[in-house]
Amino acid sequence: MADHPFDEGRLRAAASQVADDLPPDLVDRLITKYGTTAALAEEMTALGRRVWAHLDRRGRTVPPDTYPQFAVALLSVRGRLAGVQQNLANVADVYTRLLAFGDVPVGVAIATRLLKDKDEHLVGPMIVAARTEREVRARRQQPPMFIGMVTAAVVAVGGRDADDLTADVVAVLDRGDILAARHRAGLKVAPGPDAGYPVLGNADVVGQIAAYRVAIAEMGGVAASEQVVAAHGAQLATSLRRAMTTTLGGAEPDVLKGLLEFARFLGGPEAGESTEKIFGKLHPEFLSPMEFGGRYEVPVEHDSPALTGAVGGTADELLLHADHVARWVLVELFAGTRAPEQEVLTAWLTGCRPPDAQEGMAFLVDRVRRVDRRLRGPAGELPELVERAGTAAAFAVVRSNVRDALTLDLDGALLTRSIFPPLWTQRDGAVRLVASKLRLAIGRGVVNSAKASLVAAVVVRAPAQQVRRAVDLDRPETCSCDDGPRPVEEVCPHRPWGEAGRVEDYTTLTRFSGFSTESTTRMHVKRYDGPWREWMREVREEAQ
Amino acid sequence: MLTAWDGFARVDYLPIPGRVQVTLSTVEPTVFGRPRRGLACAFAADDTGGPPTFVEVDIGFGLTEDEEVLLGGPLMAVVNGLVGGGPEARCTRLTLDEVTALARTWAPYRDRVLARPLVEMRSGTWTNGLWTSLAGLGLVAALRARPMAVELYRDEAEEVVWHDVLLPVDLAALAMVDQEVRWSVYREWDPVAGREETGVVVRATGSPGSAPRLLVGFDDGDGDWVPLVPEPTEPQVVIAVLPLDPGTGEPALRFRTGGRTDG
Numbered sequence: 001m002a003d004h005p006f007d008e009g010r011l012r013a014a015a016s017q018v019a020d021d022l023p024p025d026l027v028d029r030l031i032t033k034y035g036t037t038a039a040l041a042e043e044m045t046a047l048g049r050r051v052w053a054h055l056d057r058r059g060r061t062v063p064p065d066t067y068p069q070f071a072v073a074l075l076s077v078r079g080r081l082a083g084v085q086q087n088l089a090n091v092a093d094v095y096t097r098l099l100a101f102g103d104v105p106v107g108v109a110i111a112t113r114l115l116k117d118k119d120e121h122l123v124g125p126m127i128v129a130a131r132t133e134r135e136v137r138a139r140r141q142q143p144p145m146f147i148g149m150v151t152a153a154v155v156a157v158g159g160r161d162a163d164d165l166t167a168d169v170v171a172v173l174d175r176g177d178i179l180a181a182r183h184r185a186g187l188k189v190a191p192g193p194d195a196g197y198p199v200l201g202n203a204d205v206v207g208q209i210a211a212y213r214v215a216i217a218e219m220g221g222v223a224a225s226e227q228v229v230a231a232h233g234a235q236l237a238t239s240l241r242r243a244m245t246t247t248l249g250g251a252e253p254d255v256l257k258g259l260l261e262f263a264r265f266l267g268g269p270e271a272g273e274s275t276e277k278i279f280g281k282l283h284p285e286f287l288s289p290m291e292f293g294g295r296y297e298v299p300v301e302h303d304s305p306a307l308t309g310a311v312g313g314t315a316d317e318l319l320l321h322a323d324h325v326a327r328w329v330l331v332e333l334f335a336g337t338r339a340p341e342q343e344v345l346t347a348w349l350t351g352c353r354p355p356d357a358q359e360g361m362a363f364l365v366d367r368v369r370r371v372d373r374r375l376r377g378p379a380g381e382l383p384e385l386v387e388r389a390g391t392a393a394a395f396a397v398v399r400s401n402v403r404d405a406l407t408l409d410l411d412g413a414l415l416t417r418s419i420f421p422p423l424w425t426q427r428d429g430a431v432r433l434v435a436s437k438l439r440l441a442i443g444r445g446v447v448n449s450a451k452a453s454l455v456a457a458v459v460v461r462a463p464a465q466q467v468r469r470a471v472d473l474d475r476p477e478t479c480s481c482d483d484g485p486r487p488v489e490e491v492c493p494h495r496p497w498g499e500a501g502r503v504e505d506y507t508t509l510t511r512f513s514g515f516s517t518e519s520t521t522r523m524h525v526k527r528y529d530g531p532w533r534e535w536m537r538e539v540r541e542e543a544q
Numbered sequence: 545m546l547t548a549w550d551g552f553a554r555v556d557y558l559p560i561p562g563r564v565q566v567t568l569s570t571v572e573p574t575v576f577g578r579p580r581r582g583l584a585c586a587f588a589a590d591d592t593g594g595p596p597t598f599v600e601v602d603i604g605f606g607l608t609e610d611e612e613v614l615l616g617g618p619l620m621a622v623v624n625g626l627v628g629g630g631p632e633a634r635c636t637r638l639t640l641d642e643v644t645a646l647a648r649t650w651a652p653y654r655d656r657v658l659a660r661p662l663v664e665m666r667s668g669t670w671t672n673g674l675w676t677s678l679a680g681l682g683l684v685a686a687l688r689a690r691p692m693a694v695e696l697y698r699d700e701a702e703e704v705v706w707h708d709v710l711l712p713v714d715l716a717a718l719a720m721v722d723q724e725v726r727w728s729v730y731r732e733w734d735p736v737a738g739r740e741e742t743g744v745v746v747r748a749t750g751s752p753g754s755a756p757r758l759l760v761g762f763d764d765g766d767g768d769w770v771p772l773v774p775e776p777t778e779p780q781v782v783i784a785v786l787p788l789d790p791g792t793g794e795p796a797l798r799f800r801t802g803g804r805t806d807g
Contacts, residue, residue, distance in 0.1 A: 140635065141636055143546050143550065143569050145545075177556075177633035178632065178633045180633065181565060181631065181632075182558065182631065184565055185563060185565065189576045190576070191576055191577050191657075192576065192577075193575045200572075200573065201571060202573055202574040202586070202597065203576075204567050204574070205569055205571055208567070259545065286545065354639065356641040357639065358551055358639075358640050424640065425640075425641055429549075432549060433643075436570075436588070436594070440572070444573070444590060448590075449590035453593075478714055
């Protein structure tokens with residue numbers, strides 16, 4: 001008799017969460033095979049029942065709080081053969097191995113499954129690295145990308161006491177910073193652009209990575225100096241250049257290859273490959289230029305009545321309508337998100353995100369556009385909404401805000417505005433931040449840089465703000481918006497988050513992006529085919 | 545991926561050679577420049593409106609007020625905690641608004657560093673109520689080209705060659721002068737000092753009926769500002785005289801309005 005009976009509902013929930021947390025390319029492949037993620041979760045649950053029985057016959061039990069790890073073990077996620085596992089003993093093996101590491105978050109468990117068979121020995125280090133990294137991030141201000149790489153390298157190089165890993169990584173960061181500072185002070189940089197970094201990187205970031213590597217070596221007892229940092233810096237610059245000349249193929253930008261090169265370099269000749277794998281599998285988001293912005297396309301259907309607008313009716317009808325709208329908002333916000341994205345969303349919706357923070361800006365802007373499009377357009381059939389422990393607080397806030405907004409008879413864009421806390425205090429900064437990410441996604445060059453600015457200026461708008469498709473020849477060089485709110489039909493790029501109205505026209509966009517004329521800008525709006533093309537399309541198709 | 549707009553900054557203090565460095569980490573390629581002695585900076589090559597990705601300031605006898613303004617409050621707070629101690633590097637995180645402020649403050653130097661090849665900048669950039677900085681004007685060349693003379697620049701007998709520069713329109717409006725400002729060079733014998741004095745004279749025309757509030761200085765790290773004062777003979781014209789040794793490097797000329805300085 002097992003201690004824990006099989007709980008089908010609970011396993012199905014765990015399976016569906018695992019399905020959601022898989023990398024997008026893998027989800028695509030699995031959906032091709034099984035139809036929907038719900039069907040996939042169903043398949044996993046059925047297999048789970050058989051594995052549970054298999055384990056039960058061997059006197060083993062599956063405690064309910066390990067269902068997430070159990071669900072991860074049910075999937076075979078490698079290569080083209082991704083799918084639900086066929087072999088019961090395999091599942092049992094994977095599950096047992098995962099349990100050996102104690103409580104492993106689903107995202108990390110999935111990352112371990114993405115390793116190839118020959119890299120099985122990296123499962124443990126990967127789980128340890130994920131844990132250490134979380135602790136270091138709570139203590140240090142360094143860029144998460146550096147912390148992730150350094151942690152992966154310290155773990156991969158090995159030979160450290162597991163209990164002291166956090167302290168070790170912090171020590172490497174501290175030591176690396178001062179080494180980098182001294183190295184930079186002695187570096188003779190010639191004025192002008194550095195031809196050594198045609199695609200990615202610069203003397204400063206390369207010096208920083210080189211310094212971290214020296215600090216890691218020092219920890220292992222190798223004496224170091226600025227000269228060593230300089231030598232490593234030169235070596236890294238060379239590998240970076242070489243990496244840029246060999247393309248990955250597919251749609252991956254070259255810069256991704258460069259970042260993996262950083263991680264590989266940190267691990268040194270012995271542990272470079274392991275470092276690259278641990279870092280790369282744990283952190284797909286650091287390798288994506290937009291940090292999970294604009295990845296999932298949600299189709300818009302045009303077959304049912306508009307979502308908002310005058311409701312009238314009884315209090316009950318209003319509540320019902322509010323519930324309907326709230327569910328749509330939540331679907332648009334959370335569709336296709338994984339745990340890290342859900343954390344960003346929840347922090348924002350529950351008011352825990354400072355209004356001038358940078359975290360996840362491109363992603364959140366993209367979600368604002370989705371909700372805005374949905375609430376202004378016709379509603380399709382409402383998809384199923386799965387609530388998770390981590391998202392409950394955000395869901396409650398959205399439901400209550402939507403109800404309040406509808407009671408006050410707000411509709412469309414005004415409704416979205418009243419639901420969402422401000423994403424910025426000055427729009428200009430948010431536009432430029434997002435433009436910097438777009439530049440990395442689109443690639444280098446004067447025209448691409450202008451395009452990135454153009455797309456950012458078009459997309460980074462609060463819900464009730466629009467782009468006017470017109471030229472304003474009389475517009476003065478300086479916007480005279482200091483005098484307070486302007487009428488909605490006037491164009492002002494500096495409108496605060498809460499102010500409805502037009503924020504850009506072809507003239508402001510031309511000046512901001514640096515295109516020579518308004519007609520060039522108009523042409524780029526029309527022909528743009530890069531990331532966020534759907535939001536550019538929306539602007540050019542929208543009735544004004 | 546990491547860009548300077550994410551606001552991750554590393555502030556370094558190095559007692560030898562007496563230097564403060566600030567790095568805003570980015571993976572974007574950058575352009576490096578040295579606007580003047582003791583001040584170097586880099587900017588992301590494709591970011592026409594970005595903050596500096598790297599700044600190097602030689603401390604000398606302490607940071608000048610200008611340098612403190614350039615670094616801004618949040619970074620200065622870190623710098624003040626470091627200077628005087630041993631070599632140290634400290635990490636901090638700037639908010640988006642703080643990065644935006646930094647980007648605005650550095651506009652004059654960004655435009656100059658990113659302008660390649662270095663061209664004469666006749667019209668500068670002015671943001672955040674600070675100063676505009678015009679480089680590559682050829683002040684030293686003009687001084688060297690000028691033959692030895694004992695006449696004052698305003699001597700009627702001598703033909704004075706004036707060069708035009710354009711102030712940013714908002715700066716000119718606030719300073720209550722025409723956008724067009726002119727400069728020339730002078731050489732004269734100073735009987736008191738017993739030597740020749742050379743320098744640059746700057747002249748602006750005030751808007752009718754106003755009291756112009758324009759200051760000028762060399763962007764050479766001294767942080768000195770000279771107010772333009774009315775010419776007795778021409779009430780609408782204000783001038784300033786800036787001594788300059790032609791043996792030194794070519795400084796940039798910078799302008800600000802009187803509101804934010806003690807003169």
